[in-house]
Amino acid sequence: MLDIRKDRVTSPEIFQGVAVDRPLDGEVSHRLFCISSIRSVPAKEVVYCQGDASDYVYEVIEGVVKLYMLTADGRLQIMGFAFPGQILALDTDSHHLTTAEAVTQAKLCQYPRAKFEQVIDEHPQLARQLFAIVAQDLSVARSQMLLLGRKSATERLASFLLDLSERNATRGENPDLIALPMSRGDIGDYLGLTIETVSRTMTRLRQLGVLDLNQHRRVAIRDRARLCEMAEDGEFSC
Amino acid sequence: MLDIRKDRVTSPEIFQGVAVDRPLDGEVSHRLFCISSIRSVPAKEVVYCQGDASDYVYEVIEGVVKLYMLTADGRLQIMGFAFPGQILALDTDSHHLTTAEAVTQAKLCQYPRAKFEQVIDEHPQLARQLFAIVAQDLSVARSQMLLLGRKSATERLASFLLDLSERNATRGENPDLIALPMSRGDIGDYLGLTIETVSRTMTRLRQLGVLDLNQHRRVAIRDRARLCEMAEDGEFSC
DNA sequence: CGGTGCTTTGAGCATACTCAACATCAGTGG
DNA sequence: CCACTGATGTTGAGTATGCTCAAAGCACCG
Numbered sequence: 001m002l003d004i005r006k007d008r009v010t011s012p013e014i015f016q017g018v019a020v021d022r023p024l025d026g027e028v029s030h031r032l033f034c035i036s037s038i039r040s041v042p043a044k045e046v047v048y049c050q051g052d053a054s055d056y057v058y059e060v061i062e063g064v065v066k067l068y069m070l071t072a073d074g075r076l077q078i079m080g081f082a083f084p085g086q087i088l089a090l091d092t093d094s095h096h097l098t099t100a101e102a103v104t105q106a107k108l109c110q111y112p113r114a115k116f117e118q119v120i121d122e123h124p125q126l127a128r129q130l131f132a133i134v135a136q137d138l139s140v141a142r143s144q145m146l147l148l149g150r151k152s153a154t155e156r157l158a159s160f161l162l163d164l165s166e167r168n169a170t171r172g173e174n175p176d177l178i179a180l181p182m183s184r185g186d187i188g189d190y191l192g193l194t195i196e197t198v199s200r201t202m203t204r205l206r207q208l209g210v211l212d213l214n215q216h217r218r219v220a221i222r223d224r225a226r227l228c229e230m231a232e233d234g235e236f237s238c
Numbered sequence: 239m240l241d242i243r244k245d246r247v248t249s250p251e252i253f254q255g256v257a258v259d260r261p262l263d264g265e266v267s268h269r270l271f272c273i274s275s276i277r278s279v280p281a282k283e284v285v286y287c288q289g290d291a292s293d294y295v296y297e298v299i300e301g302v303v304k305l306y307m308l309t310a311d312g313r314l315q316i317m318g319f320a321f322p323g324q325i326l327a328l329d330t331d332s333h334h335l336t337t338a339e340a341v342t343q344a345k346l347c348q349y350p351r352a353k354f355e356q357v358i359d360e361h362p363q364l365a366r367q368l369f370a371i372v373a374q375d376l377s378v379a380r381s382q383m384l385l386l387g388r389k390s391a392t393e394r395l396a397s398f399l400l401d402l403s404e405r406n407a408t409r410g411e412n413p414d415l416i417a418l419p420m421s422r423g424d425i426g427d428y429l430g431l432t433i434e435t436v437s438r439t440m441t442r443l444r445q446l447g448v449l450d451l452n453q454h455r456r457v458a459i460r461d462r463a464r465l466c467e468m469a470e471d472g473e474f475s476c
Numbered sequence: 477c478g479g480t481g482c483t484t485t486g487a488g489c490a491t492a493c494t495c496a497a498c499a500t501c502a503g504t505g506g
Numbered sequence: 507c508c509a510c511t512g513a514t515g516t517t518g519a520g521t522a523t524g525c526t527c528a529a530a531g532c533a534c535c536g
Contacts, residue, residue, distance in 0.1 A: 069381070069384045071471065072470050073470060077387040091377055092369070093373075097377050127365040127366050128358065128365050131372060132330045134372045134373050135329050135330045135372050138375055139329055142336065143307070145317055148383055149386045149430030150315045150430060151309070151313075152523080193524075193525095194525060196485085199483060203484070233309065233310070391492065421514065421515085433514090434516085435493075436515095437515060437516055437517080438517080440515095441517085
């Protein structure tokens with residue numbers, strides 16, 4: 001456990017996730033390190049649950065975590081997939097609104113909420129960064145609302161794949177060969193579709209020559225221009 | 239214009255909107271007042287547009303404003319309706335992600351972004367409040383994602399009406415008599431439905447004795463228990 | 477190998493959409 | 507005050523997209 005945390009000291013990535021444009025200064029980083037601990041979670045285990053007291057803030061170090069909400073009768077909607085660098089449970093509410101569940105084996109860094117808030121109070125710069133992170137999350141959520149409310153199955157899947165492709169590009173990986181850590185069921189629960197519709201739509205995109213689906217849980221983009229057209233999320237101007 | 243702004247000084251509501259639990263201290267409030275100006279907007283006029291430079295932060299003083307995004311081919315999804323007290327355009331991004339358009343005649347208070355950010359820098363307390371506001375907006379957006387991805391037309395409409403009812407209750411108004419400042423079309427664009435489906439579903443709820451629809455743009459709840467069942471947003475616990 | 481879980485494919489169906497007509501309301505000017 | 511007009515809302519018929527239920531194909535893992 002301690003060894004793992006020592007590893008982290010050498011990694012400058014902590015709290016510099018996707019949404020943060022400026023790195024934290026050493027002092028804040030050190031304070032956060034001091035209150036942190038590591039939690040390893042096997043695939044399919046719940047990190048925290050909708051309705052639980054919100055005792056910790058988390059950061060994903062390794063693996064993929066899905067955030068979802070359930071209706072009373074058990075229907076499920078995934079709000080997003082959190083990749084390494086992303087912060088979870090930043091809602092200021094005392095109880096979690098979503099459930100967080102590991103999609104793959106995952107490693108998280110957890111910060112006790114009370115101490116975390118102390119650090120915020122002592123370092124206003126941190127409050128601004130958190131503000132920026134949550135504002136970014138809000139933008140993503142709203143784009144997803146457009147997708148869920150107004151896009152066809154094909155458009156949803158195309159948008160999703162281009163999202164993952166862009167994430168690959170950002171991380172210096174091949175943007176045309178996408179790893180899918182999540183199941184077809186997860187993709188459906190994220191896109192507001194059933195597993196069958198996801199599967200059928202993937203097949204159709206393969207038949208159209210837009211995708212290659214030869215490898216397990218991997219998708220290759222063969223015709224990016226076509227996929228972009230299908231996603232229909234071109235910018236609009238008044 | 240100045241008269242209007244003087245009115246505001248007597249109103250303690252500025253920057254104490256729904257999402258903020260603690261009021262600002264007088265110093266911050268005064269600084270914000272000094273950089274603010276009032277903007278009156280007739281119904282159906284755009285306040286700012288998706289893609290525009292994000293030059294101001296706004297607060298709704300009077301009326302109702304809708305926030306929406308458009309696809310390239312013109313389909314529209316409303317992200318939310320902003321009532322008095324709500325803050326708009328808090329995204330840190332340099333360009334607006336959504337369009338804001340007045341649903342009714344509206345009055346807004348606008349803060350130039352550059353000066354607004356100066357005030358944030360000088361008053362860390364404000365950064366925390368903004369963080370809380372955006373975190374609350376994120377919770378609302380995620381609940382709406384569940385609605386858009388997984389609920390039936392009836393469930394969507396029931397949830398929407400109960401939302402408005404609760405807003406009424408919070409403001410000390412009759413929770414069983416709901417004013418609808420927005421058109422059926424707006425409701426459809428918010429719930430990811432067509433105008434016809436909204437109208438039909440309303441009619442069905444009237445036929446079932448759940449609603450009264452006698453008055454123009456007003457809905458009376460006759461059977462709240464039934465409406466709550468239909469909304470299906472009972473809390474879940476693991 | 478034989479299981480278990482994941483994925484694909486098929487057939488039939490339901491919900492919500494499209495297109496179209498009509499009703500109602502608010503505002504305007506005679 | 508009433509008739510006109512354009513916008514908003516309701517209702518109907520037919521359709522399409524995506525869902526449900528069911529079965530078969532694969533891949534991973536003991």
